[in-house]
Amino acid sequence: MSVATSPNAAGPDLDVDAREFNRxxxxxxxxxxxxxxxxxxxxxxxxxxxxxxxxxxxxxMMHTSMPRYDLERFGTAPRASPRQSDLMIVAGTLTNKMAPALRKVYDQMPEPRYVISMGSCANGGGYYHYS
Structure with a gap:
């Protein structure tokens, strides 16, 4: 494992002894x-x-976290907070009434952020196309 850090990674109060200890x-x-x-x-x-x-x-989507598919073994991890997420998976019909809530959550995500629409309803509206 290699992590590139600057000599002052711990802050400006990191003294010379601590840098030598780090080396x-x-x-x-x-x-x-x-x-x-x-x-x-x-x-x-x-x-x-x-x-x-x-x-x-x-x-x-819940099945992807269960033992059969287990996406976490590939390095992904589900997060409950948008501030900790890189990717939002929209599963289901996004109605006009729900759109402002989705936008608010999307705006809380840090950059870079990605969105995947999952399923027929999220992609084309499905049965609820005009609602």
């Missing part, structure tokens, strides 16, 4: 850094997805 630990496979740097490093390679289940497709 000694890196040779042994350890790392001294800040939590923010680790979180940013993890986010570069993993998708944290958030569900926006509106109809029966949400039940199908």
């Amino acid at each position: 000694q630990l890196q040779d042994k496979g350890f790392l001294v850094t800040s939590t923010a740097d680790i979180i940013n490093w993890v986010r570069t390679g993993s998708l944290h997805w958030m569900t926006f289940g509106l109809a029966c497709c949400a039940v199908e």
